[in-house]
Amino acid sequence: MPELPEVETIKLQLKQKILGKTIKNIEILSKKNFIGKSETVVNQKIVDISRCGKVIAIELSNNLYLNLHMKLTGQLLFAKNMKRPVFETDIPFTKTNKMPANTTRVIIYFTDGSGLFFNDLRKFGWIKVNNQPEQLKGIDVLSKDFSVKYLTAIVTSTTRPIKIILMDQDKIAGIGNIYANDALFLSKINPLRRSKTLATLEINNLYKAIKKVIEQGLKHGGSSGADEAYIRPDGKKGEHQRYFMVYQREGKPCPRCKTPIRRVKHGGRSSFYCPKCQK
Numbered sequence: 001m002p003e004l005p006e007v008e009t010i011k012l013q014l015k016q017k018i019l020g021k022t023i024k025n026i027e028i029l030s031k032k033n034f035i036g037k038s039e040t041v042v043n044q045k046i047v048d049i050s051r052c053g054k055v056i057a058i059e060l061s062n063n064l065y066l067n068l069h070m071k072l073t074g075q076l077l078f079a080k081n082m083k084r085p086v087f088e089t090d091i092p093f094t095k096t097n098k099m100p101a102n103t104t105r106v107i108i109y110f111t112d113g114s115g116l117f118f119n120d121l122r123k124f125g126w127i128k129v130n131n132q133p134e135q136l137k138g139i140d141v142l143s144k145d146f147s148v149k150y151l152t153a154i155v156t157s158t159t160r161p162i163k164i165i166l167m168d169q170d171k172i173a174g175i176g177n178i179y180a181n182d183a184l185f186l187s188k189i190n191p192l193r194r195s196k197t198l199a200t201l202e203i204n205n206l207y208k209a210i211k212k213v214i215e216q217g218l219k220h221g222g223s224s225g226a227d228e229a230y231i232r233p234d235g236k237k238g239e240h241q242r243y244f245m246v247y248q249r250e251g252k253p254c255p256r257c258k259t260p261i262r263r264v265k266h267g268g269r270s271s272f273y274c275p276k277c278q279k
Helices: 004-018 148-155 162-166 177-186 200-219
Strands: 023-028 046-052 055-060 065-069 074-079 086-091 096-098 104-110 115-120 126-130 262-266 269-273
Touching: 004 046, 004 055, 004 074, 004 200, 065 074, 074 086, 148 162, 148 200, 162 177, 177 200, 177 269
Parallel strands: none
Antiparallel strands: 023 104, 046 055, 055 065, 065 126, 074 115, 086 096, 104 115, 262 269
């Protein structure tokens, strides 16, 4: 699932590629993946693109928004020439470098001949037409409101495992399994640790670790993990997977002490940690 660095990378590329373009037509191949009236956004110009948590908001000239969430397997691809939409390499889940593919759910055509393909293998992702950006409960990690004080307040108010809290989008928007695992490793906190037991210094270290792993993910253009579900709009993979510290490194040596990394399942997801550094 794309997390904040991946979605932010997509947003930045979209700003370079589609800002100022006018929507000519929208072809909906899967009604489940498009919510709202497509005709209300046709002939509208893209005036801004923003992000909150894992949701991208495309602002249009008539004050409507196309809000987009990738969920587990969503992909957004930009084609400069819709008459020949071919990418350099095969797109994950499709076994082809040509669009549309068997996973394509929505196609957006622009008046200049370019366009977007919204692919989603599992059909959990969506594009919604709305009169405002998607409203999220959680505080975005890159927002000025995400502070040590805020993190302390949510961590000390519950006995739930700390990793579950970090991934709760109603609390903190943008952190998923990849960056939660590596942030906890950096701060030497076991993912199963009860949140309320964390000391002030540990929370401060965790805050710094979250900021660091998110910053690194952005620097490397996001993470294309083992399933390689995430790709950028240009069809290329992210590079942060080369820098994972514990995520998807079960059995491999800890970057600090060389103890083999362990994996445990809880909360429906796999957690990776060093049993020595994160007791």
